[in-house]
Amino acid sequence: MDVYRCMNHPEAPAIGQCRRCGKPICNDCYNLDNGCCRYRCGEIGYAPHTPHRPKSAFWSVIVSLLAILGGLAVLLLAICGAMLFSY
Ligand SMILES: [Zn+2]
């Protein structure tokens, strides 16, 4: 059976592959933060802790849409209720 070896440490078995370059890497070289090899891809412009601005902007849009829909639903219910009571 073929055992993958770390690209940096030929004596160490690889525990996984780099998410960026796909090379087998051992426990020492595996960067748990971003799933990349620590010495080659870990530092290259890959920011695992990016600010959550896009997500929060997305959610604020969703929340405002839901608020608008909720307001419309309440308005509709009020109109329906008024129509029911007017008969
Ligand atoms: Zn890599």
Ligand SMILES: [Zn+2]
């Ligand atoms: Zn290694």
